[in-house]
Amino acid sequence: MRLISINILKSGMKIGRTIYNEAGHPLLKADAIVSDRIIERLKQLNIRYVYIDDLISSGIEVEESVPTEKRMKIVNQITDSFHKIKGLNFKDASLVLDKQSKVIGVIVDDLLDSILNSEEILTVLTDAFLYDEYLYQHSFQVTLYSLAIAKELGYSSNDLRNIGIGAMLHDVGKLMVPTSILLKPGRLSDEEYETMKHHTTYGFEILRNLHTISLLVAHCAFQHHERLDGSGYPRGLVDYEIHPYAKVIAVADVFDAVTSNRVYREKMLPSQGICIIDAGSGTLYDAKVVEALKRSVVHYPNGTIVMLSDGRRGVVAKQNIADSSRPIIRIFEENQILLKATYILNLLEVTNLKILKVETEYVIGVE
Structure with a gap:
């Protein structure tokens, strides 16, 4: 496909x-x-x-790292946990979330087990699913990306679990933002955006009072919008003032935000999202975290049509674990002419070639 x-x-x-x-x-x-x-x-x-x-993509398999059934179960559990605190004040939200912490811990352990026991590069296919509310799928996906990055960085099992829980709850403060702003089907006004920015502080206030979850988790919610150069919020922290967990979740959060469906803008493909993150490496985002993202997620999902630097076109057929930016391509066109028989090209073995662009609107046989 x-x-x-x-x-x-x-x-x-x-x-x-x-x-x-x-x-x-x-x-x-x-x-x-x-x-x-x-x-x-x-x-x-x-x-x-x-x-x-179709014929040129016949036999190419596209699978998510987390099976559909597991994903749906987890997203529904996140939804249920978050709904229980919707509309409550900070104190009551903390009490209810304390009771939900065991469920959240089990979810993170389950995802962590999947990631630690897989040698595959992380693949998340957001377009295979539709959600009425973005928050729940976003929490799931940011958790996946954060765990994959943290695994690549060599964090301990205890750190991985804290990062996973921090990622799962990083946006919990959005439940305190007025629904008219949270679910607005268009871009926010400047005033609405200022209100939305308070979600980091709201999240910290909810999570810092939990007895069953580490205080570090509260700082993940508090700091995931801080940036190395001090341009982030809510406190304008700089590099050394930002907790390492928050640096991981910041990258995962932005990557998922730009590669997911939103009503008010066109989603980006993974390779485009990585370019956005890479452009801020060392200034907005921790360079080591950015490199870990690039190593741990699929840049060009299987089934993506790409144009190579020599003009050839092909479909991504398989991933190279050694370098996710250089997949294995099924070539179907040379010199703008469709081939009678396709062939395989491994970009790891052809160092003088690179992928110029992804062509999701390319019509086979038409320039």
Whole structure:
């Protein structure tokens, strides 16, 4: 299967990967044949990309690091835990969250077990799922990215668990932000943005009073929007003043934010998100954390069409664990001519070539 933009999805194409809603129910199953009506509905649902099955991508598998069933169960558990504190004051929210801490710890342990026991590069496919509220899937995905980064950095098992819980709860303060701002389907005004920024302090106030969770977790919520150069919030901390856990979660948070569906802007592909993070390495974000992100997540997901620096086009067929930025490509076009037979090119073995761009709107056989 391969990834294409919704803009070039045509009636008669076959869906390659099931799209689910937040309850885990399939909205559009794999192997479904697309109609004009389906395309219109997907656009209404803000779907940016879909996987399709066709001849040039036949046999290419696309799998998430966390299986669909487990993901749905965890997101529902996060949703349930967060809903229990919605509308409460800080003191009551802390008391309720204290009771939920065991559930949160079990979730983090489960995800940690998955990541520690896998040699694969982390793959998170946000377009295979739809959620009414961004906060819950974001909390799940930031936890995954944070654990993958922290594992790559060599943190101890105790540190990994604290980072995982900190990532899971990093945005809990948003539950204290007015719903009209939190769920606004467009960009926030300057005044609304200032209100939204308080979520870091709100989160700290909730978490610092928990008896069952380390105080370090509260600082993850407090500091995940701080930046090395002092341009972050809420306190404008600089490099040495920011806790290492918060530096990890800051990178995971931004990476997920730019690579996830939002109503008010086009989501980026992983390779684009990595470029955004990389541009701030050493100034906004800790350089070691950025490098760990680059080593631990998939840059070009399987099924992505790419153009190489010599003009050849191909589909990403497989990942190279040794360097996730240089995958194995199934070449299908040379000199703008479709080949009668495709062949495999391993970018780790061809050092003079690089990926120039991802082409999700490329129509096969049309320049």
